[in-house]
Amino acid sequence: MKKSVFFSALTVAGLAATASAAATLDDVKARGTLNCGVATGVPGFAAPNASGEWEGFDVAVCRAVATAVLGDPMAVEFVPTTGKTRFTALASGEIDVLARNTTWTFSRDVDLKFTFIGVNYYDGQGFMVPKELGVSSAKELDGATVCIQTGTTTELNLADFFRVNNLSYEPVPIETNSEAQQQYLAGACDVYTTDASGLAATRSTFENAADHVILPEIISKEPLGPLVRHGDDEWGDVVRWSFYAMVAAEEYGVTSANVGEMSATAGDNPEVNRLLGTEGNLGEMLGLDADFAKKIIENVGNYGEVFAANIGESTPIGLARGLNAQYTEGGLIYAPPFR
Amino acid sequence: MATTVSEPPKAGFRLSMLIYDTRYRSMTIQVVALIGFLILIGFLVSNTIQNLNELGKDVSFDFLEEPAGYDINQTLLDYNNQHSHLRAAVIGLLNTLLVAFLGCITATIIGVIVGVARLSNNWLVARLMTIYVEMFRNVPVLLWIVFAMAILIETLPSPRDFKSGEATMSLFGSTAFANQGIFIPRLMATPYAWLLLLVFLVCVAAVIYIRKRALKVQANTGRLPKTGLISLVTLVVPVCVVFLGLSALSRSNTQVMIAAGLDQPVTAAVAAEELGSFDLCYPSGSASSLAARQFLEAAEIKYRRQDYFSKDAARRNFIRGRCDVLVVDQSSASATLAALSEEMRDGTKLTVLADDFSEGNAVRVEYPRITETGIPRFEGGTVLRNSLLALWLALSLYTAAFIAEIVRAGILAISAGQTEAASALGLRPKRIMSLVVLPQALRVIIPPLISQYLNLTKNSSLAIAVGYMDLTGTLMGITLNQTGKELETLMIGMLIYLLISLSISAGMNWYNNRVKLVER
Numbered sequence: 127m128k129k130s131v132f133f134s135a136l137t138v139a140g141l142a143a144t145a146s147a148a149a150t151l152d153d154v155k156a157r158g159t160l161n162c163g164v165a166t167g168v169p170g171f172a173a174p175n176a177s178g179e180w181e182g183f184d185v186a187v188c189r190a191v192a193t194a195v196l197g198d199p200m201a202v203e204f205v206p207t208t209g210k211t212r213f214t215a216l217a218s219g220e221i222d223v224l225a226r227n228t229t230w231t232f233s234r235d236v237d238l239k240f241t242f243i244g245v246n247y248y249d250g251q252g253f254m255v256p257k258e259l260g261v262s263s264a265k266e267l268d269g270a271t272v273c274i275q276t277g278t279t280t281e282l283n284l285a286d287f288f289r290v291n292n293l294s295y296e297p298v299p300i301e302t303n304s305e306a307q308q309q310y311l312a313g314a315c316d317v318y319t320t321d322a323s324g325l326a327a328t329r330s331t332f333e334n335a336a337d338h339v340i341l342p343e344i345i346s347k348e349p350l351g352p353l354v355r356h357g358d359d360e361w362g363d364v365v366r367w368s369f370y371a372m373v374a375a376e377e378y379g380v381t382s383a384n385v386g387e388m389s390a391t392a393g394d395n396p397e398v399n400r401l402l403g404t405e406g407n408l409g410e411m412l413g414l415d416a417d418f419a420k421k422i423i424e425n426v427g428n429y430g431e432v433f434a435a436n437i438g439e440s441t442p443i444g445l446a447r448g449l450n451a452q453y454t455e456g457g458l459i460y461a462p463p464f465r
Numbered sequence: 466m467a468t469t470v471s472e473p474p475k476a477g478f479r480l481s482m483l484i485y486d487t488r489y490r491s492m493t494i495q496v497v498a499l500i501g502f503l504i505l506i507g508f509l510v511s512n513t514i515q516n517l518n519e520l521g522k523d524v525s526f527d528f529l530e531e532p533a534g535y536d537i538n539q540t541l542l543d544y545n546n547q548h549s550h551l552r553a554a555v556i557g558l559l560n561t562l563l564v565a566f567l568g569c570i571t572a573t574i575i576g577v578i579v580g581v582a583r584l585s586n587n588w589l590v591a592r593l594m595t596i597y598v599e600m601f602r603n604v605p606v607l608l609w610i611v612f613a614m615a616i617l618i619e620t621l622p623s624p625r626d627f628k629s630g631e632a633t634m635s636l637f638g639s640t641a642f643a644n645q646g647i648f649i650p651r652l653m654a655t656p657y658a659w660l661l662l663l664v665f666l667v668c669v670a671a672v673i674y675i676r677k678r679a680l681k682v683q684a685n686t687g688r689l690p691k692t693g694l695i696s697l698v699t700l701v702v703p704v705c706v707v708f709l710g711l712s713a714l715s716r717s718n719t720q721v722m723i724a725a726g727l728d729q730p731v732t733a734a735v736a737a738e739e740l741g742s743f744d745l746c747y748p749s750g751s752a753s754s755l756a757a758r759q760f761l762e763a764a765e766i767k768y769r770r771q772d773y774f775s776k777d778a779a780r781r782n783f784i785r786g787r788c789d790v791l792v793v794d795q796s797s798a799s800a801t802l803a804a805l806s807e808e809m810r811d812g813t814k815l816t817v818l819a820d821d822f823s824e825g826n827a828v829r830v831e832y833p834r835i836t837e838t839g840i841p842r843f844e845g846g847t848v849l850r851n852s853l854l855a856l857w858l859a860l861s862l863y864t865a866a867f868i869a870e871i872v873r874a875g876i877l878a879i880s881a882g883q884t885e886a887a888s889a890l891g892l893r894p895k896r897i898m899s900l901v902v903l904p905q906a907l908r909v910i911i912p913p914l915i916s917q918y919l920n921l922t923k924n925s926s927l928a929i930a931v932g933y934m935d936l937t938g939t940l941m942g943i944t945l946n947q948t949g950k951e952l953e954t955l956m957i958g959m960l961i962y963l964l965i966s967l968s969i970s971a972g973m974n975w976y977n978n979r980v981k982l983v984e985r
Contacts, residue, residue: 238949313623
């Protein structure tokens with residue numbers, strides 16, 4: 127008797143589990159909001175502004191997806207995640223997409239069962255030191271006390287870098303960016319290491335930003351990109367092409383200012399026509415409106431606009447496009463064709 | 466003599482009796498409850514397995530054998546980033562146990578003092594203790610931990626200040642209170658120095674025996690023999706003699722250095738020039754490495770020390786080419802040289818340098834000092850990192866507030882007549898407390914004290930807030946993140962915490978059985 131009850135419980139559980147793995151796109155539409163995992167506060171990438179609205183370069187990806195699926199860039203529920211909690215949040219279904227400066231690595235893609243939908247920022251791990259330390263190269267960091275955020279690829283890169291160069295160091299593991307900042311500014315650690323973009327963002331918030339230098343060595347490849355769970359390819363496609371719509375728009379010169387005009391009638395460039403939905407049925411294939419890309423560009427902007435507004439050279443963060451320029455301008459940003 | 470036994474009427478067993486017969490009903494309820502419980506467990510387990518399968522993840526513990534890849538700052542065992550995740554977890558576990566152990570001891574000491582002082586007749590002392598207890602009891606422990614860390618970081622000077630002369634070392638130049646931690650001197654010992662420790666322990670045992678015998682004499686004759694001088698002599702003389710003997714041996718024990726990358730037996734000065742870099746393999750706590758350091762400094766040879774956990778670790782890293790110069794006994798130098806040459810992977814040439822120096826005294830003290838070149842940091846000595854200090858301090862002060870209340874309750878449970886009787890015998894207040902009241906209060910104090918120890922141990926898992934790498938930070942933190950094995954790591958972690966708590970309980974229960982009132 128006990129056994130049969132146990133097996134029937136197994137069956138019930140099995141059925142329940144199968145039912146729960148439904149299409150994310152339908153879930154999001156039914157819910158009316160997109161649950162988007164972001165960082166707990168990295169200026170320029172994801173941080174609430176003075177009026178409490180999230181904004182930043184990563185946040186723009188969330189807004190783009192929400193615009194594509196729900197037609198409203200504000201229909202996003204932001205879930206702040208730490209380096210430690212982000213993967214669990216995504217795997218458990220608490221968030222639909224994770225847009226939190228997350229490095230695309232083999233084991234995260236394959237072993238952790240996630241799908242990276244592209245790269246929105248090509249980054250690399252760097253070091254920031256106070257100028258008074260008199261260090262001009264990472265090779266001079268022997269014996270340094272280094273603040274690192276735990277649960278990131280950063281600590282593995284760091285261990286490798288110091289091992290390969292036969293230098294010693296003392297790691298100080300930190301849970302969040304703000305704690306790292308506190309320890310670094312008080313001089314409890316000599317060096318702060320994370321992605322170079324994150325360093326620039328953190329430095330922009332310092333009182334005396336000019337007293338700190340980012341060392342020239344970039345010790346790792348950090349392609350940062352949004353990611354979704356394995357196993358729901360339709361949803362992965364929606365996120366992927368919402369992002370690439372912004373990239374393609376910049377390539378073809380479609381901006382939030384001229385998108386209304388360009389999408390009013392079909393123009394000469396068939397690629398632009400297909401992107402904006404005046405030709406073909408690309409939106410429909412994704413299960414979205416034909417003009418999903420138009421709405422994204424209208425409400426969020428193209429890749430270049432988002433970059434300039436959040437982290438570009440005119441902002442306090444002051445990052446140059448560098449690797450993140452369009453491929454036509456010597457960068458690595460490249461959207462597959464919309465056809 | 467015959468007795469008549471009236472047998473109860475034999476009735477057949479009917480199913481309805483399971484509910485209506487009070488003899489069976491309680492059992493029926495229990496069986497039903499058990500089945501319900503098993504169904505619940507079965508549901509949870511199968512649901513988990515099903516969902517993991519669906520995500521394409523399987524439950525496996527193989528990841529424990531893979532290299533961890535990350536470094537840990539405070540390691541009580543030899544560890545580097547090439548060791549396994551399992552080893553990293555053990556390092557974390559030891560850190561957890563360390564802070565729990567230190568915390569329980571200090572919390573008990575502070576708690577007992579505060580608890581007794583709260584009952585003091587001195588109005589000011591009693592009120593101050595009340596304020597302490599209320600303040601710590603009513604604020605979450607996480608805030609205290611973060612607060613303690615912030616104070617340590619913000620108020621203490623950084624190593625840079627020590628270099629620039631803005632801050633100086635305390636306690637006769639031996640200790641540095643910096644915002645990276647407290648750097649204290651450490652003992653450097655020769656391989657035979659454990660003899661010294663053994664002799665010391667034997668002497669302590671002897672002193673305890675002398676004291677006990679004196680008390681016996683007092684009980685028999687009423688006269689307490691003087692033991693002060695003889696105790697002192699027993700404690701000091703044998704240790705001194707053994708120390709002098711061992712030091713005489715170690716001073717005549719000549720040390721030489723084996724250098725990699727040279728084939729001529731040149732002097733250290735020439736070697737440093739030819740090699741360009743002179744990385745001294747520096748096993749922690751070894752007197753010979755301190756001797757080598759002093760020799761190199763006296764000869765004004767520029768060197769860099771590479772600290773390793775043990776002589777074995779230093780030797781391993783020498784073979785891998787991570788440090789260039791290994792210190793060995795002269796007597797075994799040629800044998801070691803031959804063994805090392807065989808093990809060197811790429812056939813690097815090895816040679817014994819021409820200089821030699823004495824190993825020095827059996828036990829010596831190494832003081833921390835600020836480095837002169839490169840990034841300012843403290844070298845030598847040992848460090849109590851501020852993450853450990855903040856956690857230890859906050860956990861002990863927080864738990865001590867609860868223990869103080871337990872102690873106060875225990876003391877109040879002893880009737881005032883006991884105190885009065887003791888004072889009538891002419892005992893002084895201190896002795897009344899330590900000989901009459903506290904021993905009786907212990908049996909009220911111990912049981913709730915156990916749960917405070919358990920609380921402290923479990924609260925130590927908040928360590929990651931200050932970057933202390935305990936079990937939660939290593940196994941359930943970085944390992945979880947790098948391998949993505951949430952279920953496995955959390956299960957192991959929970960099991961370990963359970964085991965720690967159960968062993969603390971078992972130990973304290975045993976102690977409780979010893980001190981509780983023996984009834985006839």
